[in-house]
Amino acid sequence: MAEKKIVSIEDRIPKLKENRKKKANRRLVLYLSLFFLLIVVILYLQSSLSxxxxxxxxxxxxxxxxxxxxxxxxxxxxxxxxxxxxxxxxxxxxxxxxxxxxxxxxxxxxxxxxxxxFERVGYVQKNGAFYPILETGESLTSYSLSSPGSDAPLLRGWEKQTYLEEMTRELRQLPSSVTRQISELYWTPTEKNPYKIHLYMNDGFEVEASIRNFSENMRTYPSIVSQLDPGQKGIIHIDVGAYFEAYPSSEAEGESSNEDNR
The missing domain is CATH 3.10.20.310 (membrane protein fhac)
Structure with missing residues (x-):
């Protein structure tokens, strides 16, 4: 039968003391680390670095x-x-x-x-200055410009806010590639049709349309223009159906003469 090895208390005490010392040192290092970390955080929060x-x-x-x-x-x-x-x-x-x-x-x-x-869908002119119109129909009267931007048309003659708001909703739904082709947009109501509008395009054409269903009807504009003779200008009607009305020859010559004098 093997004899059990007996360790005396005197042998164990130094090892216990050493283990306790190591634990105490680790605690001290931890406390000092936390203390210095706290100091660094305080200095950071009080300095311009934060x-x-x-x-x-x-x-x-x-x-x-x-x-x-x-x-x-x-x-x-x-x-x-x-x-x-x-x-x-x-x-x-x-x-x-x-x-x-x-x-x-x-x-x-x-x-x-x-x-x-908010998207800018147009500009209005008042007292020589230009003001953006947002997709909400609101005119930014506190933000004046010396000239209208090229991202949206100039709106003229819009005296009633309700029609202006409806027009802005239609412009919002129109592709930006088409919107940028519109130079000026006039509200030209009649007794029979209060929704009538007239557009001047950057490519020299004019358009007669209605506020109602404008965004849907105006999407066909590029396709219509592509089928016309580039040298012949006139009015494109896109309200009920779509057709082209060429300028009278004398008017076309006048338009050409005006362009040459510009």
Missing amino acids: NVSTINVKGNTNIKKETIVSLTGLSNEDNFWKVDTDAIQKKVNEHAEVNSVKVEKDFPSTISIQVNE
Whole structure:
């Protein structure tokens, strides 16, 4: 029968003391690490390193980045961790051309702003200045331009807001490739047809149409023009059915003469 090895208490005590010492040292290292980490965090939060360093703005086309940044009220002196994204979103949404906005924090110090603008569907002229019209039908009377943009037509004669709003809804549904071909769009109502409109196109043609079903009917414009003689100008009617009415020869000559004098 094998003899059991007996370890005396005197032999075990030094090992117990050494294990306790190691455990105590590990605790000390852990406490010191946590302490220094806390100091570093405090110093970071109190230093400029925790401030907002960059404000990224995306999705804006007509609104300048500087305008959006100004609306946020943020600066490089603001603490990154104290920025209230919900409050920033509400501030930016106050701009008339902003449809929606999303604000996010990107570690370590960047604020990202994604903007979705209302589409500009036209421009109106008042007192020598031009003002954008949004897809909502609202005219931005506080935002004047020296000339209308090339992204939407100039709307003239729209004295009643209800018809203007209906027109903007139709323009919104029209492909931008067609919208950009419209130079001027007049409201020309009659007693029998209060929805009658007249368009001047950038390619020299004129169009007579109706506000109602305008976006659907106007989609055929490129196809109609492609079938016409480029040298012959006139009026394209696209209300009930579609047909072309050429200018009288004298009028066509006058138009040609005017173009030569430009």
